[in-house]
Amino acid sequence: MNASSLPRWIDIGLLPVLNLMAALTVAGVIIAIIGENPFVAMGVMIKGAFVYDGALGYTLFYTTNFIFTGLAVAVAFHAMLFNIGGEGQAMIGGLGVGLVVLFLDSVLPPLLVVILAVPAAAAFGAVWGVIPGWLQARRGSHIVITTIMFNFIASSIMVWLLAGMLMAPGQMSPETRSFADGINLPLVYEVLQMVGFSVSRSPLNLSFVIALLACFGVWYLIWRTKLGYIIRATGHSERATIYAGHDPAKIIMIAMAISGALAGMMSLNEILGVQQRVILNFTSGYGFTGIAVALMGRNHPIGIVLASLLFGALYQGGAELDFEFQTITREMVLMIQGLIILFSGALAYLFMPAVIRVYSSLRKPTGSG
Amino acid sequence: MADKTISEARGDDSSPLAISLDNINKTFGSVQANKDVCLSVVPGTIHGIVGENGAGKSTLVSILYGFYSADSGTVAISGEPVRLRSSADAIAAGIGMVHQHFMLVPNFTVLENIILGHEGGSDLKAGGRQAEASLKGITERYGLSVDLQAAVQDLPVGLQQRVEILKALYRGARILILDEPTGVLTPQETEQLFDILRTLKAQGVTILLITHKLKEIMAVTDFVSVMRSGEMVDHLQTAQTNPQQLAQMMVGRPVLLDVGYQAAQAGQAMLNAEHLTVTETSGVTSLSDISFSVHQGEILGIAGVSGNGQSELLEVLAGIRKITSGTVQIGNRKITAEQPASPSEVKRLGLAHVPEDRHAMGLILPFTAAESAVLGYEYADLMGGRSPILSPAVMAAHCKTLMTSYDVRPAEPTLKSNLFSGGNQQKIVLARELSSQPAILLVGQPTRGVDIGAIEFIHKQLLAMRDKGCAVILVSVELDEIMSLSDRVMVMNEGKSMGIVRKADTDIQEIGLMMAGVTAAPPRQQKAK
Numbered sequence: 001m002n003a004s005s006l007p008r009w010i011d012i013g014l015l016p017v018l019n020l021m022a023a024l025t026v027a028g029v030i031i032a033i034i035g036e037n038p039f040v041a042m043g044v045m046i047k048g049a050f051v052y053d054g055a056l057g058y059t060l061f062y063t064t065n066f067i068f069t070g071l072a073v074a075v076a077f078h079a080m081l082f083n084i085g086g087e088g089q090a091m092i093g094g095l096g097v098g099l100v101v102l103f104l105d106s107v108l109p110p111l112l113v114v115i116l117a118v119p120a121a122a123a124f125g126a127v128w129g130v131i132p133g134w135l136q137a138r139r140g141s142h143i144v145i146t147t148i149m150f151n152f153i154a155s156s157i158m159v160w161l162l163a164g165m166l167m168a169p170g171q172m173s174p175e176t177r178s179f180a181d182g183i184n185l186p187l188v189y190e191v192l193q194m195v196g197f198s199v200s201r202s203p204l205n206l207s208f209v210i211a212l213l214a215c216f217g218v219w220y221l222i223w224r225t226k227l228g229y230i231i232r233a234t235g236h237s238e239r240a241t242i243y244a245g246h247d248p249a250k251i252i253m254i255a256m257a258i259s260g261a262l263a264g265m266m267s268l269n270e271i272l273g274v275q276q277r278v279i280l281n282f283t284s285g286y287g288f289t290g291i292a293v294a295l296m297g298r299n300h301p302i303g304i305v306l307a308s309l310l311f312g313a314l315y316q317g318g319a320e321l322d323f324e325f326q327t328i329t330r331e332m333v334l335m336i337q338g339l340i341i342l343f344s345g346a347l348a349y350l351f352m353p354a355v356i357r358v359y360s361s362l363r364k365p366t367g368s369g
Numbered sequence: 370m371a372d373k374t375i376s377e378a379r380g381d382d383s384s385p386l387a388i389s390l391d392n393i394n395k396t397f398g399s400v401q402a403n404k405d406v407c408l409s410v411v412p413g414t415i416h417g418i419v420g421e422n423g424a425g426k427s428t429l430v431s432i433l434y435g436f437y438s439a440d441s442g443t444v445a446i447s448g449e450p451v452r453l454r455s456s457a458d459a460i461a462a463g464i465g466m467v468h469q470h471f472m473l474v475p476n477f478t479v480l481e482n483i484i485l486g487h488e489g490g491s492d493l494k495a496g497g498r499q500a501e502a503s504l505k506g507i508t509e510r511y512g513l514s515v516d517l518q519a520a521v522q523d524l525p526v527g528l529q530q531r532v533e534i535l536k537a538l539y540r541g542a543r544i545l546i547l548d549e550p551t552g553v554l555t556p557q558e559t560e561q562l563f564d565i566l567r568t569l570k571a572q573g574v575t576i577l578l579i580t581h582k583l584k585e586i587m588a589v590t591d592f593v594s595v596m597r598s599g600e601m602v603d604h605l606q607t608a609q610t611n612p613q614q615l616a617q618m619m620v621g622r623p624v625l626l627d628v629g630y631q632a633a634q635a636g637q638a639m640l641n642a643e644h645l646t647v648t649e650t651s652g653v654t655s656l657s658d659i660s661f662s663v664h665q666g667e668i669l670g671i672a673g674v675s676g677n678g679q680s681e682l683l684e685v686l687a688g689i690r691k692i693t694s695g696t697v698q699i700g701n702r703k704i705t706a707e708q709p710a711s712p713s714e715v716k717r718l719g720l721a722h723v724p725e726d727r728h729a730m731g732l733i734l735p736f737t738a739a740e741s742a743v744l745g746y747e748y749a750d751l752m753g754g755r756s757p758i759l760s761p762a763v764m765a766a767h768c769k770t771l772m773t774s775y776d777v778r779p780a781e782p783t784l785k786s787n788l789f790s791g792g793n794q795q796k797i798v799l800a801r802e803l804s805s806q807p808a809i810l811l812v813g814q815p816t817r818g819v820d821i822g823a824i825e826f827i828h829k830q831l832l833a834m835r836d837k838g839c840a841v842i843l844v845s846v847e848l849d850e851i852m853s854l855s856d857r858v859m860v861m862n863e864g865k866s867m868g869i870v871r872k873a874d875t876d877i878q879e880i881g882l883m884m885a886g887v888t889a890a891p892p893r894q895q896k897a898k
Contacts, residue, residue, distance in 0.1 A: 240731070
C-alpha cells in the first residue's frame with residue numbers, strides 16, 4: 001500500500017495538516033522551554049499576520065513570492081526534475097526587469113515599459129532554467145547539481161553587474177538607479193483607495209493577481225493540455241514517453257523553461273512592485289523556500305496557494321513575534337520556519353505509515369489479489 | 370490440519386511432514402495476500418504450487434524463506450515448529466531457495482559464489498579449500514558436476530542455476546524451493562533441470578516447485594497445490610489430475626487452453642528487414658545480420674531464450690532503438706542508419722507496438738486508465754488532432770469504449786493504471802494499440818504476468834488481427850505461445866537469427882535446439898552451422 005491508494009483528501013489535506021501540527025507542537029515546546037507561553041505567542045503571530053493594521057497586505061505580499069517560486073518547483077517536479085535553482089532564476093528574472101526598464105524608461109511611456117518588463121522577467125528566468133535543463137537532457141549533468149551551481153553563478157553575475165556596470169552613478173551601495181516615476185506595478189491599497197475603499201498601506205501589488213493567474217495557468221497546463229500530459233508522462237516514465245513517440249530531452253527543456261519563467265516572475269513582486277530598482281539579494285531565500293511550499297502543497301496549485309499563505313503568514317507574523325517578545329529573537333522565528341520546512345518538506349511522509357494503518361483498519365479489509 | 374489428499378497418500382506413515390503450514394494469514398494494507406493457507410509437504414517428494422499472478426504464491430514462499438513474517442498461523446519444518454524471521458533462520462532450518470532471478474556475483478568464480486556468506490574465517494584460501502572438499506561430496510552424490518573455478522558470467526544459464534542449487538545444498542538444505550525456475554531455460558535445459566530434481570528427490574531432498582506452467586507440474590511433481598486469490602483451493606496427487614482441471618481451479622471457471630489456431634494464407638510482405646545489425650555504445654552487438662519479412666495475414670513468432678536480442682529487435686522495429694547497419698522497409702519507406710525513423714513516424718506508417726514491458730513502457734502506472742489509454746495517441750484525430758487541449762471527457766469516453774470492447778475489469782476509466790491486474794493492464798495496452806487499426810503489429814511478451822483467463826482472450830485477439838489481414842510479429846519466451854499462434858517461427862540466439870521455419874514443418878524439439886544455438890534451421894540454412 002502506498003500514497004496512491006489513499007484517498008486524495010488524506011494525501012493533500014490531512015497529511016499536510018498533521019505535519020504542520022507536529023511542527024507547531026515542537027516549536028511550542030521550545031517556546032515553553034525559554035519561558036514564554038506558546039499559546040500567547042501563537043496568538044501574537046496570528047494577529048501579526050492577519051489582524052493588525054496592514055498585516056494582511058504584508059502577508060499576501062510575501063505569499064505572492066512563495067506562489068511564484070512554489071509553482072516553479074512544482075512544474076519541474078511534474079517532469080520529475082528537482083529544480084533547486086528558483087533563487088538564481090528569480091535573480092536573473094529581476095535582472096531582466098532591470099535591463100528592460102533601465103534601457104527604455106527614458107524613451108517609452110511608463111505603461112508600455114511595465115508591460116514589456118513582465119515578459120522580460122519570465123524570459124530571463126526561463127533562460128536561466130533552460131540551460132540546466134539542456135545540460136540534463138543532452139549532457140546528462142544532474143539537474144540538482146547544475147541548478148545549485150547556477151544559483152551561485154547568478155549571484156556572482158548580480159554582484160558583478162550591480163557593483164559595476166549597472167551601479168547607480170555616485171553611489172556606494174550595489175544597486176541600480178531608481179526607475180523613472182510611474183514605472184511600477186499598481187499597489188493594491190492605492191487601487192482600492194481609488195475605488196473608495198480605505199485600506200492601510202502595504203506593498204501588496206498587482207503581482208498577487210498575476211500569481212493567482214499563474215496558478216490557474218499551471219493547473220490548466222498540467223492537467224488540461226497535451227503538453228502537460230506529456231510532461232507528466234515524462235516525469236513518471238521516460239521510457240514510456242519515448243515509446244509514445246516524444247523526445248524526453250525536449251520535454252525536459254520545455255518544463256525547465258516554464259519553471260524558470262515562473263521563478264523569474266517572482267522578481268516582479270519585489271523589483272517592479274516595491275523596490276523600483278534592482279538591488280542585491282532581493283530574492284532573500286524565497287527561491288529555496290519555494291521547494292518546501294511545493295512539497296507541502298503537493299505540487300498542486302491550490303495546495304501551493306495555501307502553503308504560500310502559511311509561509312507568508314509565518315514571515316509577517318514571525319516579524320511581529322520578534323518585535324513583541326524580548327526573548328523570542330529573529331533567530332527563534334527562523335527556527336519555527338525551519339521546523340515547518342523540516343516537517344512539511346523533508347519529513348513530508350513521516351505520518352504516512354500511521355495514517356495508512358489507521359485508515360485501513362477503519363475500512364474493512366477486502367481479500368483480493 | 371493435515372489435508373485429506375496427503376494423509377490418504379501417506380497411508381499410515383507417521384514420519385513428520387517436511388513442511389507443515391497451518392492457517393497462514395498475511396495482509397498488506399487492505400489486501401489479504403494469504404488467507405488461512407495450509408500446506409503439507411511429504412518429505413522426499415516434489416510438490417508443486419500453481420496459481421495465477423497475485424494468487425499469493427510468492428507471499429507464501431517469502432514467508433517460508435523468512436522474508437516476511439506471517440500475521441498469524443504456524444510453520445513447522447520436519448515436525449518442529451519454527452519461527453522464521455530472516456532467511457538465516459530459514460537456512461538454519463534446512464530450507465534453501467533458488468530464486469527466479471539468480472543471486473550470483475557474475476565476476477566471481479563458482480566456488481567464490483558458493484562460499485559467499487560462509488567463507489569460513491578470514492583466510493579465504495583455507496575456507497575455499499575446505500569448501501571444495503565438502504562440495505566434492507555433494508556434487509558426486511547428486512550428480513551436479515560444475516567447474517568450480519569457472520567465472521559465473523561465463524557459464525550458460527542452465528549451469529548458473531545449477532550453481533544456485535549447489536549453493537543451497539552446501540548450506541545444508543534438505544528442502545529446496547524453486548521459484549519459476551524454467552523461465553530462462555530452453556526446453557532441453559528444462560529437461561536437464563527436471564533430471565536433477567528427480568535425482569535430488571531420490572536422495573531424500575524435498576522440493577517445492579513454484580510455477581505457472583501446468584506442463585511442468587504434470588511432468589515432474591508428485592503432489593500439487595492450487596492457489597487462487599490468496600487461498601489454497603485444493604491439494605491433489607499429480608497422477609490423478611490433468612492440466613485442464615488445474616487451469617479451471619486456478620481461474621475458478623472453465624478455460625480454453627487452446628484457442629483454435631488455423632493455418633491461413635499470407636498475403637504480400639508488409640515489412641522487410643535486411644541484414645539488420647545493432648551495436649550498442651558499449652560495443653556489444655545485440656543484433657547481427659537479421660533478415661526476415663512479415664506478410665499480411667500472418668503471425669511471425671520470434672522464439673528464443675530471454676535476452677537473445679528479441680527485445681532489441683522489437684525496439685528497432687518500433688523506432689525506439691537506432692539501426693547500426695541494414696534496413697527495415699515498411700511500404701516505400703526504407704529505414705536505415707542514415708535515415709532513422711522515430712517511433713511517431715513508424716506509427717504513421719501503420720505500425721502499432723504492444724511493448725514487452727507494460728509497466729515501464731506500455732502504461733504509465735500512476736496515470737488513470739483513461740490517461741494511459743491515449744499514450745502515444747495524444748495527437749490522434751480522436752483526441753482533437755493538433756489541438757493543444759486534452760479533454761478529460763473525450764478521454765474518458767474513449768477509454769470506456771475500449772474497456773467495454775476488450776472486457777477490461779473494472780471498466781472504470783478514472784481508476785489508476787497500477788490498480789488493474791496484469792491481465793487487465795495488458796488488455797488496456799492491447800485495446801489502445803489494436804484500435805489504431807495497424808497494418809503491422811509488434812507484440813512483445815503479450816501474456817507475461819497475465820492470468821490464464823486473459824491469456825485466452827489476448828490470444829484470440831491476436832488471431833483475429835491476423836485474420837483481418839494484419840502482419841503480426843510476436844516475440845515471446847513462452848515457447849507454447851509461439852507454437853500455438855505463429856504461422857512461421859524465427860529463432861534467435863545471441864542476437865543472430867538461427868533461421869525461420871514454418872510451424873507446420875517443425876516441432877518443439879527442433880526449435881529448442883535452435884534456441885540453444887546448437888543447430889540452424891534445416892535445409893537451406895544448413896551451411897550456417
